[in-house]
Amino acid sequence: MSALLEHRGVVQRVADGKAVIAMETSGCSSCGHGGSCGVGKMAAGRPATLLTLPTSEELRPGDVVAVVLPQSRLTTSALLGYLFPALAMLIGAGLGSSFDGSDGGTAIGAMLGFLIAIVLARLVIGLLPGLMPAPQLLARPQPARISPKEFHHEH
Numbered sequence: 001m002s003a004l005l006e007h008r009g010v011v012q013r014v015a016d017g018k019a020v021i022a023m024e025t026s027g028c029s030s031c032g033h034g035g036s037c038g039v040g041k042m043a044a045g046r047p048a049t050l051l052t053l054p055t056s057e058e059l060r061p062g063d064v065v066a067v068v069l070p071q072s073r074l075t076t077s078a079l080l081g082y083l084f085p086a087l088a089m090l091i092g093a094g095l096g097s098s099f100d101g102s103d104g105g106t107a108i109g110a111m112l113g114f115l116i117a118i119v120l121a122r123l124v125i126g127l128l129p130g131l132m133p134a135p136q137l138l139a140r141p142q143p144a145r146i147s148p149k150e151f152h153h154e155h
């Protein structure tokens with residue numbers, strides 16, 4: 001089984017089998033996964049990010065959940081979404097340059113390579129839905145809430 005990336009979140013609302021989750025992202029800059037985690041990149045310095053995910057569990061607003069994602073699928077989708085279009089753009093630029101020899105031909109080739117890669121990636125994801133990582137919600141038991149008054153004992 002592959003490693004799981006896990007982020008804690010709090011249910012904001014639930015409707016029609018979907019839960020809106022506020023993800024804690026304030027600590028993303030200090031996380032050990034660094035730049036390899038998509039949630040941290042989505043956060044872009046915000047204290048929380050909202051995600052809408054399907055749920056089969058009975059969740060209520062305020063419930064603590066974990067949003068988990070298989071790390072291997074995240075890596076595969078990153079390669080398909082980032083590396084493949086970049087390589088296709090370089091190949092397209094090379095073909096455009098060799099065909100025309102001008103900067104315009106190079107630019108058009110790069111754009112065509114990028115657009116073709118995006119279309120191919122969409123087709124592959126449509127044919128093989130297992131490539132796209134699907135975050136899953138796992139309910140976490142609520143931690144005991146301790147009142148600040150319990151820490152102050154007057155003798």
